[in-house]
Amino acid sequence: MAGPGGIAVVNKTKPTKGFGKFLYDLNKNKAYLLLTLPMILLVFIFNYLPMAGIIVAFKNFRYDQGIFRSEWVGFRNFEFFFRNPDAKAIILKTLGYNSAFIIINLVVSVGVALLLYQVHNRRVLKIYQTTMFIPYFLSWVVVAYMAYAFLNPASGVLNRLRVLMGLEKISWYTKPNHWIFILPIANTWKSLGFNALIYYANLMGIDPEYFEAATLEGANKLQVTRHITIPFLYPLITILTILAIGGIFSADFGLFFQLPMDSKLLYKTTDVVETYLYRALAVSGNIDTASAAGLIKSIVGFICVVSTNLIVRKMNPENALF
Protein backbone atom coordinates (compact mmCIF):
# COMPACT_ATOMS: atom_id res chain seq x y z
CA MET A 1 0.00 0.00 0.00
CA ALA A 2 1.29 3.43 -0.79
CA GLY A 3 1.50 6.17 1.72
CA PRO A 4 1.60 9.75 0.48
CA GLY A 5 4.74 10.00 -1.62
CA GLY A 6 5.71 6.48 -0.68
CA ILE A 7 7.01 3.74 -2.90
CA ALA A 8 4.42 1.43 -4.32
CA VAL A 9 5.87 -1.99 -4.05
CA VAL A 10 2.64 -3.88 -3.99
CA ASN A 11 1.22 -3.27 -7.42
CA LYS A 12 -2.23 -2.48 -6.28
CA THR A 13 -1.92 1.27 -6.35
CA LYS A 14 0.56 2.58 -8.90
CA PRO A 15 1.52 6.17 -8.12
CA THR A 16 0.94 8.50 -10.98
CA LYS A 17 2.86 11.59 -10.02
CA GLY A 18 5.42 13.08 -7.76
CA PHE A 19 8.36 11.58 -6.06
CA GLY A 20 6.51 8.32 -5.67
CA LYS A 21 6.22 7.94 -9.38
CA PHE A 22 9.87 8.76 -9.80
CA LEU A 23 10.90 6.04 -7.41
CA TYR A 24 8.47 3.62 -8.98
CA ASP A 25 9.92 4.24 -12.43
CA LEU A 26 13.40 3.90 -11.05
CA ASN A 27 12.54 0.57 -9.60
CA LYS A 28 10.83 -0.65 -12.71
CA ASN A 29 13.80 0.26 -14.86
CA LYS A 30 16.46 -0.80 -12.44
CA ALA A 31 17.71 -3.65 -14.58
CA TYR A 32 18.35 -1.34 -17.50
CA LEU A 33 19.92 1.24 -15.27
CA LEU A 34 22.25 -1.27 -13.75
CA LEU A 35 23.20 -2.56 -17.17
CA THR A 36 24.17 0.86 -18.38
CA LEU A 37 25.59 2.13 -15.11
CA PRO A 38 29.27 1.22 -15.65
CA MET A 39 29.37 3.10 -18.93
CA ILE A 40 27.54 6.04 -17.42
CA LEU A 41 30.11 6.20 -14.66
CA LEU A 42 33.02 6.01 -17.08
CA VAL A 43 31.58 8.69 -19.34
CA PHE A 44 30.82 10.86 -16.36
CA ILE A 45 34.32 10.60 -14.94
CA PHE A 46 36.30 10.93 -18.12
CA ASN A 47 34.09 13.28 -20.10
CA TYR A 48 31.82 15.27 -17.84
CA LEU A 49 34.17 15.95 -14.97
CA PRO A 50 36.72 17.51 -17.32
CA MET A 51 33.93 19.66 -18.71
CA ALA A 52 33.54 21.10 -15.26
CA GLY A 53 37.27 21.60 -15.21
CA ILE A 54 37.23 24.19 -17.93
CA ILE A 55 37.11 26.86 -15.29
CA VAL A 56 40.84 26.27 -15.08
CA ALA A 57 41.02 28.58 -18.07
CA PHE A 58 39.83 31.39 -15.85
CA LYS A 59 42.23 30.69 -13.07
CA ASN A 60 45.87 30.94 -12.42
CA PHE A 61 46.21 27.24 -11.87
CA ARG A 62 48.79 26.03 -9.43
CA TYR A 63 49.23 22.32 -9.15
CA ASP A 64 49.51 22.27 -5.40
CA GLN A 65 46.53 24.53 -4.89
CA GLY A 66 44.29 22.48 -7.11
CA ILE A 67 41.39 23.83 -9.10
CA PHE A 68 39.42 25.24 -6.26
CA ARG A 69 42.02 27.22 -4.45
CA SER A 70 43.85 28.63 -7.44
CA GLU A 71 43.41 32.32 -7.97
CA TRP A 72 40.68 33.60 -10.26
CA VAL A 73 42.01 35.75 -13.07
CA GLY A 74 39.07 36.18 -15.39
CA PHE A 75 40.05 36.50 -19.02
CA ARG A 76 43.70 37.18 -18.47
CA ASN A 77 44.76 33.80 -19.86
CA PHE A 78 42.80 34.44 -23.01
CA GLU A 79 44.40 37.83 -23.53
CA PHE A 80 47.75 36.21 -23.07
CA PHE A 81 46.97 33.57 -25.64
CA PHE A 82 45.78 36.02 -28.27
CA ARG A 83 48.66 38.36 -27.75
CA ASN A 84 50.96 35.52 -28.68
CA PRO A 85 51.84 36.10 -32.34
CA ASP A 86 51.91 32.38 -33.00
CA ALA A 87 48.29 31.98 -31.96
CA LYS A 88 46.79 33.20 -35.20
CA ALA A 89 49.36 31.30 -37.24
CA ILE A 90 48.51 28.07 -35.48
CA ILE A 91 44.81 28.47 -36.06
CA LEU A 92 45.39 29.28 -39.71
CA LYS A 93 47.66 26.30 -40.11
CA THR A 94 45.10 23.96 -38.58
CA LEU A 95 42.33 25.26 -40.80
CA GLY A 96 44.56 25.29 -43.84
CA TYR A 97 45.80 21.76 -43.49
CA ASN A 98 42.40 20.33 -42.65
CA SER A 99 40.79 22.06 -45.60
CA ALA A 100 43.49 20.72 -47.91
CA PHE A 101 43.06 17.26 -46.43
CA ILE A 102 39.32 17.32 -46.96
CA ILE A 103 39.59 18.32 -50.60
CA ILE A 104 42.48 16.05 -51.49
CA ASN A 105 41.05 13.04 -49.69
CA LEU A 106 37.71 13.56 -51.36
CA VAL A 107 39.08 13.71 -54.87
CA VAL A 108 41.51 10.85 -54.41
CA SER A 109 39.15 8.53 -52.53
CA VAL A 110 36.26 8.99 -54.91
CA GLY A 111 38.61 8.56 -57.85
CA VAL A 112 40.04 5.34 -56.47
CA ALA A 113 36.58 4.06 -55.55
CA LEU A 114 35.36 4.68 -59.10
CA LEU A 115 38.37 2.85 -60.48
CA LEU A 116 37.86 -0.02 -58.08
CA TYR A 117 34.33 -0.24 -59.35
CA GLN A 118 35.71 -0.99 -62.79
CA VAL A 119 37.63 -4.00 -61.56
CA HIS A 120 35.56 -7.09 -62.09
CA ASN A 121 37.91 -9.84 -61.05
CA ARG A 122 36.89 -10.63 -57.47
CA ARG A 123 40.18 -12.08 -56.34
CA VAL A 124 42.28 -9.27 -57.72
CA LEU A 125 39.88 -6.77 -56.24
CA LYS A 126 40.35 -8.27 -52.81
CA ILE A 127 44.10 -8.05 -53.16
CA TYR A 128 43.97 -4.38 -54.07
CA GLN A 129 41.62 -3.60 -51.22
CA THR A 130 43.73 -5.48 -48.73
CA THR A 131 46.90 -3.66 -49.64
CA MET A 132 45.12 -0.32 -49.55
CA PHE A 133 43.93 -1.15 -46.10
CA ILE A 134 47.37 -1.83 -44.63
CA PRO A 135 47.93 1.73 -43.40
CA TYR A 136 44.73 1.52 -41.41
CA PHE A 137 46.34 -1.03 -39.11
CA LEU A 138 49.41 1.07 -38.49
CA SER A 139 49.87 3.74 -35.89
CA TRP A 140 51.42 7.07 -36.81
CA VAL A 141 54.55 6.01 -34.99
CA VAL A 142 55.10 3.20 -37.47
CA VAL A 143 54.28 5.51 -40.36
CA ALA A 144 56.86 7.93 -38.99
CA TYR A 145 59.42 5.13 -39.25
CA MET A 146 58.42 4.55 -42.84
CA ALA A 147 58.75 8.23 -43.59
CA TYR A 148 62.12 8.18 -41.90
CA ALA A 149 63.24 5.40 -44.21
CA PHE A 150 62.57 7.76 -47.08
CA LEU A 151 63.49 11.07 -45.54
CA ASN A 152 66.61 10.24 -43.58
CA PRO A 153 69.02 12.89 -44.84
CA ALA A 154 72.02 10.61 -44.98
CA SER A 155 70.76 7.22 -46.03
CA GLY A 156 67.10 7.70 -46.85
CA VAL A 157 65.69 6.46 -50.13
CA LEU A 158 64.74 9.90 -51.42
CA ASN A 159 68.14 11.42 -50.88
CA ARG A 160 69.90 8.41 -52.38
CA LEU A 161 67.70 8.83 -55.44
CA ARG A 162 68.58 12.50 -55.60
CA VAL A 163 72.26 11.66 -55.46
CA LEU A 164 71.80 9.13 -58.25
CA MET A 165 70.18 11.82 -60.32
CA GLY A 166 73.01 14.19 -59.60
CA LEU A 167 71.06 16.40 -57.23
CA GLU A 168 71.99 17.54 -53.77
CA LYS A 169 70.66 15.94 -50.66
CA ILE A 170 67.91 17.71 -48.77
CA SER A 171 67.84 17.85 -45.02
CA TRP A 172 64.16 16.98 -44.80
CA TYR A 173 63.78 17.21 -41.09
CA THR A 174 65.13 20.74 -40.80
CA LYS A 175 63.49 22.45 -43.76
CA PRO A 176 59.91 23.36 -42.88
CA ASN A 177 58.60 24.22 -46.32
CA HIS A 178 58.71 20.72 -47.72
CA TRP A 179 56.33 19.55 -45.06
CA ILE A 180 53.47 21.51 -46.57
CA PHE A 181 53.49 18.73 -49.15
CA ILE A 182 54.71 15.83 -47.08
CA LEU A 183 51.89 16.08 -44.54
CA PRO A 184 48.99 15.92 -47.01
CA ILE A 185 50.64 13.07 -48.88
CA ALA A 186 51.04 11.13 -45.65
CA ASN A 187 47.49 11.91 -44.60
CA THR A 188 46.04 10.71 -47.87
CA TRP A 189 48.26 7.64 -47.86
CA LYS A 190 47.01 6.63 -44.47
CA SER A 191 43.31 7.17 -44.99
CA LEU A 192 42.89 6.20 -48.64
CA GLY A 193 42.00 2.57 -48.03
CA PHE A 194 39.37 3.43 -45.48
CA ASN A 195 37.82 6.31 -47.40
CA ALA A 196 37.80 4.57 -50.74
CA LEU A 197 36.13 1.62 -49.09
CA ILE A 198 33.27 3.76 -47.85
CA TYR A 199 32.60 5.20 -51.29
CA TYR A 200 33.03 1.83 -52.92
CA ALA A 201 30.53 0.24 -50.55
CA ASN A 202 28.12 2.96 -51.50
CA LEU A 203 28.59 2.21 -55.17
CA MET A 204 27.49 -1.33 -54.47
CA GLY A 205 24.01 0.06 -54.05
CA ILE A 206 23.56 1.20 -57.62
CA ASP A 207 20.73 -0.61 -59.31
CA PRO A 208 22.15 -2.45 -62.33
CA GLU A 209 19.07 -1.52 -64.34
CA TYR A 210 20.42 2.00 -64.66
CA PHE A 211 23.46 0.69 -66.48
CA GLU A 212 21.44 -1.59 -68.70
CA ALA A 213 19.13 1.23 -69.64
CA ALA A 214 22.07 3.53 -70.34
CA THR A 215 23.89 1.11 -72.58
CA LEU A 216 20.68 0.38 -74.41
CA GLU A 217 20.53 4.08 -75.15
CA GLY A 218 24.05 3.84 -76.52
CA ALA A 219 26.03 5.51 -73.76
CA ASN A 220 29.71 4.71 -73.54
CA LYS A 221 31.60 4.05 -70.33
CA LEU A 222 32.64 7.65 -69.81
CA GLN A 223 29.10 8.90 -70.13
CA VAL A 224 27.83 6.22 -67.83
CA THR A 225 30.36 7.20 -65.19
CA ARG A 226 29.65 10.88 -65.52
CA HIS A 227 25.90 10.67 -65.50
CA ILE A 228 25.11 7.68 -63.34
CA THR A 229 27.95 6.52 -61.14
CA ILE A 230 29.26 9.84 -59.90
CA PRO A 231 25.88 11.45 -59.27
CA PHE A 232 24.95 8.41 -57.24
CA LEU A 233 27.69 9.39 -54.84
CA TYR A 234 26.67 13.02 -54.49
CA PRO A 235 24.60 12.55 -51.32
CA LEU A 236 27.33 10.62 -49.56
CA ILE A 237 30.04 13.00 -50.72
CA THR A 238 28.10 15.98 -49.50
CA ILE A 239 27.39 14.50 -46.16
CA LEU A 240 30.86 13.20 -45.48
CA THR A 241 32.39 16.48 -46.57
CA ILE A 242 30.13 18.52 -44.37
CA LEU A 243 30.79 16.25 -41.43
CA ALA A 244 34.50 16.57 -42.10
CA ILE A 245 34.16 20.33 -42.03
CA GLY A 246 32.55 19.90 -38.64
CA GLY A 247 35.86 18.57 -37.43
CA ILE A 248 37.98 21.20 -39.04
CA PHE A 249 39.45 22.46 -35.82
CA SER A 250 40.65 19.07 -34.73
CA ALA A 251 43.97 18.12 -36.14
CA ASP A 252 45.19 14.55 -36.15
CA PHE A 253 47.71 14.71 -33.36
CA GLY A 254 49.49 11.57 -34.49
CA LEU A 255 50.12 12.93 -37.97
CA PHE A 256 51.46 16.30 -36.88
CA PHE A 257 53.43 15.07 -33.91
CA GLN A 258 54.94 11.75 -34.97
CA LEU A 259 55.70 12.28 -38.61
CA PRO A 260 57.94 15.35 -38.22
CA MET A 261 59.48 13.57 -35.23
CA ASP A 262 58.75 16.55 -33.04
CA SER A 263 61.53 18.48 -34.71
CA LYS A 264 61.57 22.05 -33.46
CA LEU A 265 62.86 23.37 -36.75
CA LEU A 266 59.72 22.21 -38.46
CA TYR A 267 57.24 23.84 -36.10
CA LYS A 268 56.76 26.70 -38.54
CA THR A 269 54.76 24.47 -40.81
CA THR A 270 53.82 21.55 -38.63
CA ASP A 271 52.61 22.99 -35.33
CA VAL A 272 48.85 22.99 -35.21
CA VAL A 273 46.33 23.47 -32.45
CA GLU A 274 46.61 19.94 -31.09
CA THR A 275 50.39 19.88 -30.95
CA TYR A 276 50.50 23.43 -29.62
CA LEU A 277 48.19 22.47 -26.79
CA TYR A 278 50.18 19.39 -26.00
CA ARG A 279 53.48 21.25 -25.92
CA ALA A 280 52.09 24.11 -23.87
CA LEU A 281 50.76 21.66 -21.32
CA ALA A 282 53.24 18.84 -21.12
CA VAL A 283 56.46 20.42 -22.28
CA SER A 284 56.48 24.02 -21.14
CA GLY A 285 54.08 23.50 -18.27
CA ASN A 286 52.25 26.59 -19.41
CA ILE A 287 48.88 25.58 -18.08
CA ASP A 288 47.38 29.06 -18.28
CA THR A 289 47.75 29.45 -22.03
CA ALA A 290 47.02 25.81 -22.68
CA SER A 291 43.77 25.89 -20.79
CA ALA A 292 42.59 29.07 -22.47
CA ALA A 293 43.49 27.76 -25.91
CA GLY A 294 41.87 24.43 -25.10
CA LEU A 295 38.62 26.02 -24.05
CA ILE A 296 38.49 28.10 -27.21
CA LYS A 297 39.13 24.98 -29.24
CA SER A 298 36.36 23.05 -27.49
CA ILE A 299 33.82 25.81 -27.93
CA VAL A 300 34.65 26.51 -31.55
CA GLY A 301 34.69 22.80 -32.24
CA PHE A 302 31.28 22.48 -30.65
CA ILE A 303 29.82 25.25 -32.77
CA CYS A 304 31.30 23.71 -35.90
CA VAL A 305 30.05 20.22 -35.22
CA VAL A 306 26.57 21.30 -34.24
CA SER A 307 26.08 23.67 -37.15
CA THR A 308 27.39 21.27 -39.77
CA ASN A 309 25.23 18.50 -38.40
CA LEU A 310 22.18 20.73 -38.44
CA ILE A 311 22.87 21.40 -42.09
CA VAL A 312 23.27 17.70 -42.82
CA ARG A 313 20.11 16.95 -40.91
CA LYS A 314 18.15 19.27 -43.12
CA MET A 315 19.40 17.44 -46.15
CA ASN A 316 19.28 13.82 -45.19
CA PRO A 317 18.30 13.09 -41.59
CA GLU A 318 19.67 9.63 -41.33
CA ASN A 319 23.20 10.73 -42.06
CA ALA A 320 23.51 13.38 -39.43
CA LEU A 321 24.86 12.44 -36.05
CA PHE A 322 21.59 13.52 -34.63
Place this chain on the structure above:
Amino acid sequence: MAGINKRKGIIPKIALHSFFILLSLCFIIPLWAIVSISVTGDIEIVNYGYRLIPKTIDFSAYRFILKDPSTILSAYKVTIITSFASAILFLIIGSMSGYALSRDNFKYRRGVTFFFFFTMLFNGGLVPTYILISKYLNLKNTCWVLILPLLVNVWNVFLMRTFFQQLPKEIFDSATIDGAGEFRIYSFIVLPLSKPVLATVGLLQLLGGWNSWYLALLYITDKELYPLQYLLQIMLLNISMILNIMQKNIAAGSNVDISYFDLPNESMRMAMCILAVGPMLLIFPFFQKYFSKGLTVGSVKG
Protein backbone atom coordinates in the same frame (compact mmCIF):
# COMPACT_ATOMS: atom_id res chain seq x y z
CA MET B 1 30.28 -6.10 -61.25
CA ALA B 2 26.74 -7.04 -62.09
CA GLY B 3 25.16 -4.71 -64.58
CA ILE B 4 28.21 -3.26 -66.27
CA ASN B 5 28.33 -4.77 -69.69
CA LYS B 6 31.38 -6.12 -71.35
CA ARG B 7 31.95 -3.46 -73.99
CA LYS B 8 35.38 -1.92 -74.17
CA GLY B 9 35.68 0.40 -71.26
CA ILE B 10 37.00 3.92 -71.32
CA ILE B 11 39.98 2.72 -69.36
CA PRO B 12 41.50 -0.33 -70.94
CA LYS B 13 42.06 -3.16 -68.53
CA ILE B 14 45.82 -2.87 -68.74
CA ALA B 15 45.87 0.73 -67.65
CA LEU B 16 43.43 0.00 -64.86
CA HIS B 17 45.40 -2.84 -63.40
CA SER B 18 48.68 -1.05 -63.88
CA PHE B 19 47.31 1.80 -61.86
CA PHE B 20 46.28 -0.48 -59.06
CA ILE B 21 49.51 -2.38 -59.08
CA LEU B 22 51.40 0.88 -58.76
CA LEU B 23 49.03 1.98 -56.03
CA SER B 24 49.45 -1.26 -54.14
CA LEU B 25 53.18 -0.84 -54.38
CA CYS B 26 52.82 2.52 -52.70
CA PHE B 27 51.51 0.72 -49.69
CA ILE B 28 53.78 -2.25 -49.74
CA ILE B 29 57.11 -0.59 -50.46
CA PRO B 30 57.31 1.48 -47.26
CA LEU B 31 56.64 -1.63 -45.25
CA TRP B 32 59.18 -3.53 -47.26
CA ALA B 33 61.68 -0.74 -46.74
CA ILE B 34 61.52 -1.20 -43.00
CA VAL B 35 62.00 -4.94 -43.32
CA SER B 36 64.92 -4.57 -45.65
CA ILE B 37 66.66 -1.88 -43.61
CA SER B 38 66.32 -3.99 -40.51
CA VAL B 39 68.38 -6.75 -42.11
CA THR B 40 70.99 -4.47 -43.64
CA GLY B 41 74.33 -4.19 -41.93
CA ASP B 42 75.15 -0.79 -40.49
CA ILE B 43 78.35 -0.37 -42.47
CA GLU B 44 76.46 -0.98 -45.65
CA ILE B 45 73.94 1.66 -44.58
CA VAL B 46 76.67 4.20 -44.08
CA ASN B 47 78.18 3.46 -47.45
CA TYR B 48 75.18 2.83 -49.62
CA GLY B 49 72.26 4.19 -47.67
CA TYR B 50 68.92 2.44 -47.40
CA ARG B 51 68.25 0.07 -50.22
CA LEU B 52 65.15 -1.84 -50.94
CA ILE B 53 67.20 -4.96 -51.55
CA PRO B 54 70.25 -5.10 -49.32
CA LYS B 55 73.52 -6.35 -50.71
CA THR B 56 74.03 -8.66 -47.80
CA ILE B 57 71.57 -9.86 -45.26
CA ASP B 58 72.67 -9.20 -41.74
CA PHE B 59 70.60 -10.13 -38.72
CA SER B 60 72.87 -8.50 -36.18
CA ALA B 61 70.29 -5.87 -35.29
CA TYR B 62 67.80 -8.56 -34.34
CA ARG B 63 70.44 -10.53 -32.49
CA PHE B 64 71.39 -7.45 -30.55
CA ILE B 65 67.84 -6.73 -29.46
CA LEU B 66 67.03 -10.31 -28.66
CA LYS B 67 70.16 -10.73 -26.59
CA ASP B 68 68.55 -8.54 -23.99
CA PRO B 69 64.90 -8.64 -24.90
CA SER B 70 63.65 -7.33 -21.59
CA THR B 71 62.66 -3.93 -22.97
CA ILE B 72 60.65 -5.25 -25.83
CA LEU B 73 59.18 -8.10 -23.81
CA SER B 74 58.02 -5.73 -21.13
CA ALA B 75 56.46 -3.51 -23.75
CA TYR B 76 54.73 -6.52 -25.29
CA LYS B 77 53.44 -7.50 -21.90
CA VAL B 78 52.00 -4.06 -21.25
CA THR B 79 50.46 -3.82 -24.69
CA ILE B 80 48.91 -7.28 -24.62
CA ILE B 81 47.44 -6.79 -21.18
CA THR B 82 46.07 -3.32 -21.83
CA SER B 83 44.68 -4.00 -25.28
CA PHE B 84 43.00 -7.30 -24.40
CA ALA B 85 41.72 -5.98 -21.11
CA SER B 86 40.26 -2.91 -22.72
CA ALA B 87 38.69 -4.96 -25.50
CA ILE B 88 37.09 -7.48 -23.17
CA LEU B 89 35.97 -4.92 -20.65
CA PHE B 90 34.52 -2.80 -23.37
CA LEU B 91 32.63 -5.69 -24.87
CA ILE B 92 31.00 -6.30 -21.52
CA ILE B 93 30.34 -2.74 -20.42
CA GLY B 94 29.56 -1.39 -23.86
CA SER B 95 27.22 -4.16 -24.89
CA MET B 96 25.31 -3.88 -21.63
CA SER B 97 24.77 -0.21 -22.35
CA GLY B 98 24.08 -0.84 -26.01
CA TYR B 99 21.47 -3.37 -25.05
CA ALA B 100 19.78 -1.14 -22.50
CA LEU B 101 19.69 1.70 -24.98
CA SER B 102 18.14 -0.49 -27.63
CA ARG B 103 15.10 -1.39 -25.57
CA ASP B 104 12.00 0.72 -26.11
CA ASN B 105 10.67 0.13 -22.65
CA PHE B 106 13.68 1.68 -20.96
CA LYS B 107 12.16 4.87 -19.69
CA TYR B 108 15.38 6.83 -19.47
CA ARG B 109 16.59 5.72 -22.85
CA ARG B 110 16.52 9.11 -24.48
CA GLY B 111 18.15 10.80 -21.55
CA VAL B 112 21.03 8.37 -21.33
CA THR B 113 21.48 8.40 -25.09
CA PHE B 114 21.79 12.14 -25.02
CA PHE B 115 24.13 11.93 -22.05
CA PHE B 116 26.44 9.74 -24.09
CA PHE B 117 25.92 11.55 -27.31
CA PHE B 118 26.71 15.00 -26.00
CA THR B 119 30.30 13.94 -25.43
CA MET B 120 30.66 13.61 -29.17
CA LEU B 121 29.86 17.28 -29.56
CA PHE B 122 31.69 18.93 -26.76
CA ASN B 123 34.57 17.90 -24.65
CA GLY B 124 36.46 19.47 -21.80
CA GLY B 125 39.78 19.48 -23.57
CA LEU B 126 43.26 18.31 -22.85
CA VAL B 127 44.07 20.44 -19.84
CA PRO B 128 41.15 19.61 -17.54
CA THR B 129 41.39 15.93 -18.48
CA TYR B 130 45.07 15.93 -17.75
CA ILE B 131 44.58 17.62 -14.42
CA LEU B 132 41.80 15.25 -13.50
CA ILE B 133 43.73 12.12 -14.34
CA SER B 134 47.08 13.09 -12.92
CA LYS B 135 46.08 15.05 -9.86
CA TYR B 136 42.66 14.02 -8.73
CA LEU B 137 42.44 10.44 -9.89
CA ASN B 138 46.11 9.81 -9.36
CA LEU B 139 46.33 7.49 -12.32
CA LYS B 140 49.69 8.53 -13.62
CA ASN B 141 52.06 5.62 -14.16
CA THR B 142 49.44 2.98 -13.54
CA CYS B 143 48.19 0.24 -15.80
CA TRP B 144 44.65 1.56 -15.52
CA VAL B 145 45.39 4.86 -17.19
CA LEU B 146 46.19 2.86 -20.30
CA ILE B 147 42.92 0.94 -20.12
CA LEU B 148 40.12 3.08 -18.74
CA PRO B 149 40.15 5.98 -21.20
CA LEU B 150 39.96 3.47 -24.04
CA LEU B 151 36.70 2.18 -22.62
CA VAL B 152 34.97 5.48 -23.06
CA ASN B 153 33.98 4.87 -26.65
CA VAL B 154 30.50 6.13 -27.27
CA TRP B 155 30.66 5.51 -30.99
CA ASN B 156 31.01 1.77 -30.53
CA VAL B 157 28.25 1.72 -27.94
CA PHE B 158 25.92 3.21 -30.51
CA LEU B 159 27.17 0.75 -33.08
CA MET B 160 26.13 -2.10 -30.83
CA ARG B 161 22.86 -0.43 -30.01
CA THR B 162 22.03 -0.26 -33.70
CA PHE B 163 22.75 -3.92 -34.04
CA PHE B 164 20.61 -4.89 -31.07
CA GLN B 165 17.77 -2.78 -32.37
CA GLN B 166 17.67 -4.93 -35.44
CA LEU B 167 17.08 -8.13 -33.58
CA PRO B 168 13.53 -9.38 -34.06
CA LYS B 169 11.17 -8.13 -31.40
CA GLU B 170 9.50 -11.49 -30.96
CA ILE B 171 12.55 -12.83 -29.21
CA PHE B 172 12.21 -10.28 -26.48
CA ASP B 173 8.47 -10.59 -26.24
CA SER B 174 8.50 -14.33 -25.83
CA ALA B 175 11.34 -14.15 -23.34
CA THR B 176 9.52 -11.57 -21.25
CA ILE B 177 6.37 -13.64 -21.33
CA ASP B 178 8.39 -16.57 -20.09
CA GLY B 179 9.33 -14.38 -17.16
CA ALA B 180 12.94 -13.66 -18.00
CA GLY B 181 14.49 -10.55 -16.48
CA GLU B 182 16.56 -8.15 -18.50
CA PHE B 183 19.90 -9.57 -17.39
CA ARG B 184 18.79 -13.00 -18.49
CA ILE B 185 17.62 -11.77 -21.83
CA TYR B 186 20.86 -9.92 -22.29
CA SER B 187 23.16 -12.76 -21.34
CA PHE B 188 21.43 -15.78 -22.72
CA ILE B 189 19.56 -14.48 -25.71
CA VAL B 190 21.04 -11.28 -27.03
CA LEU B 191 24.73 -11.98 -26.61
CA PRO B 192 24.77 -15.35 -28.37
CA LEU B 193 22.96 -13.76 -31.29
CA SER B 194 25.40 -10.88 -31.46
CA LYS B 195 28.59 -12.63 -32.38
CA PRO B 196 29.21 -10.55 -35.54
CA VAL B 197 28.96 -7.19 -33.86
CA LEU B 198 30.88 -8.38 -30.82
CA ALA B 199 33.66 -9.67 -33.05
CA THR B 200 33.80 -6.41 -34.98
CA VAL B 201 33.75 -4.15 -31.97
CA GLY B 202 36.13 -6.39 -30.06
CA LEU B 203 38.63 -6.23 -32.91
CA LEU B 204 38.24 -2.49 -33.28
CA GLN B 205 38.94 -1.99 -29.61
CA LEU B 206 41.83 -4.42 -29.71
CA LEU B 207 43.43 -2.62 -32.61
CA GLY B 208 42.92 0.72 -30.90
CA GLY B 209 44.51 -0.52 -27.74
CA TRP B 210 47.39 -2.14 -29.58
CA ASN B 211 48.26 1.01 -31.47
CA SER B 212 47.78 3.36 -28.58
CA TRP B 213 50.63 5.66 -27.57
CA TYR B 214 48.99 8.96 -26.73
CA LEU B 215 47.99 7.95 -23.22
CA ALA B 216 51.50 6.76 -22.50
CA LEU B 217 52.89 9.99 -23.90
CA LEU B 218 50.84 11.98 -21.42
CA TYR B 219 50.81 9.84 -18.35
CA ILE B 220 53.60 7.26 -18.30
CA THR B 221 57.15 7.92 -17.31
CA ASP B 222 57.89 4.55 -15.76
CA LYS B 223 59.89 2.44 -18.21
CA GLU B 224 58.23 -0.74 -17.04
CA LEU B 225 54.89 0.56 -18.27
CA TYR B 226 55.82 1.65 -21.77
CA PRO B 227 53.50 0.13 -24.33
CA LEU B 228 54.95 -1.02 -27.66
CA GLN B 229 54.10 1.96 -29.80
CA TYR B 230 55.34 4.37 -27.22
CA LEU B 231 58.59 2.50 -26.98
CA LEU B 232 58.92 2.80 -30.74
CA GLN B 233 58.25 6.47 -30.51
CA ILE B 234 60.95 7.01 -27.94
CA MET B 235 63.46 5.21 -30.09
CA LEU B 236 62.52 7.31 -33.06
CA LEU B 237 62.59 10.59 -31.21
CA ASN B 238 66.09 10.05 -29.97
CA ILE B 239 66.87 11.30 -33.40
CA SER B 240 65.09 14.55 -32.80
CA MET B 241 67.39 15.27 -29.90
CA ILE B 242 70.15 15.24 -32.44
CA LEU B 243 68.14 17.46 -34.71
CA ASN B 244 67.81 19.98 -31.94
CA ILE B 245 71.54 19.97 -31.47
CA MET B 246 71.74 20.73 -35.14
CA GLN B 247 69.42 23.65 -34.61
CA LYS B 248 71.86 25.15 -32.19
CA ASN B 249 74.57 24.73 -34.77
CA ILE B 250 72.44 26.43 -37.38
CA ALA B 251 71.70 29.26 -35.01
CA ALA B 252 75.40 29.60 -34.37
CA GLY B 253 75.88 29.94 -38.10
CA SER B 254 77.53 26.68 -39.02
CA ASN B 255 76.28 24.41 -41.78
CA VAL B 256 73.90 21.56 -41.24
CA ASP B 257 76.09 18.55 -40.81
CA ILE B 258 74.18 15.68 -42.26
CA SER B 259 76.66 13.13 -41.06
CA TYR B 260 74.96 13.28 -37.67
CA PHE B 261 72.56 10.81 -39.18
CA ASP B 262 75.18 8.18 -39.79
CA LEU B 263 74.30 6.61 -36.51
CA PRO B 264 75.40 3.07 -35.87
CA ASN B 265 72.00 1.84 -34.86
CA GLU B 266 69.80 2.59 -37.84
CA SER B 267 69.05 -1.02 -38.55
CA MET B 268 68.35 -1.57 -34.89
CA ARG B 269 65.58 0.99 -34.96
CA MET B 270 63.95 -0.65 -37.91
CA ALA B 271 64.38 -4.09 -36.41
CA MET B 272 62.59 -2.88 -33.29
CA CYS B 273 59.81 -1.58 -35.47
CA ILE B 274 59.39 -4.91 -37.21
CA LEU B 275 59.41 -6.78 -33.95
CA ALA B 276 56.72 -4.50 -32.60
CA VAL B 277 54.55 -4.39 -35.66
CA GLY B 278 55.16 -7.70 -37.39
CA PRO B 279 52.83 -9.93 -35.40
CA MET B 280 49.99 -7.46 -35.65
CA LEU B 281 50.37 -7.04 -39.37
CA LEU B 282 50.32 -10.76 -39.83
CA ILE B 283 47.17 -11.24 -37.81
CA PHE B 284 44.92 -8.26 -38.34
CA PRO B 285 44.52 -8.46 -42.11
CA PHE B 286 42.86 -11.81 -41.61
CA PHE B 287 40.11 -10.04 -39.79
CA GLN B 288 39.82 -7.29 -42.32
CA LYS B 289 36.28 -8.13 -43.24
CA TYR B 290 35.15 -7.39 -39.69
CA PHE B 291 36.77 -4.00 -39.84
CA SER B 292 35.28 -3.12 -43.19
CA LYS B 293 31.83 -4.12 -42.07
CA GLY B 294 32.08 -2.26 -38.81
CA LEU B 295 33.38 0.86 -40.46
CA THR B 296 30.84 1.06 -43.22
CA VAL B 297 27.97 0.57 -40.84
CA GLY B 298 29.34 3.04 -38.38
CA SER B 299 30.21 5.79 -40.79
CA VAL B 300 26.84 6.17 -42.39
CA LYS B 301 24.95 6.96 -39.21
CA GLY B 302 26.11 5.30 -36.03
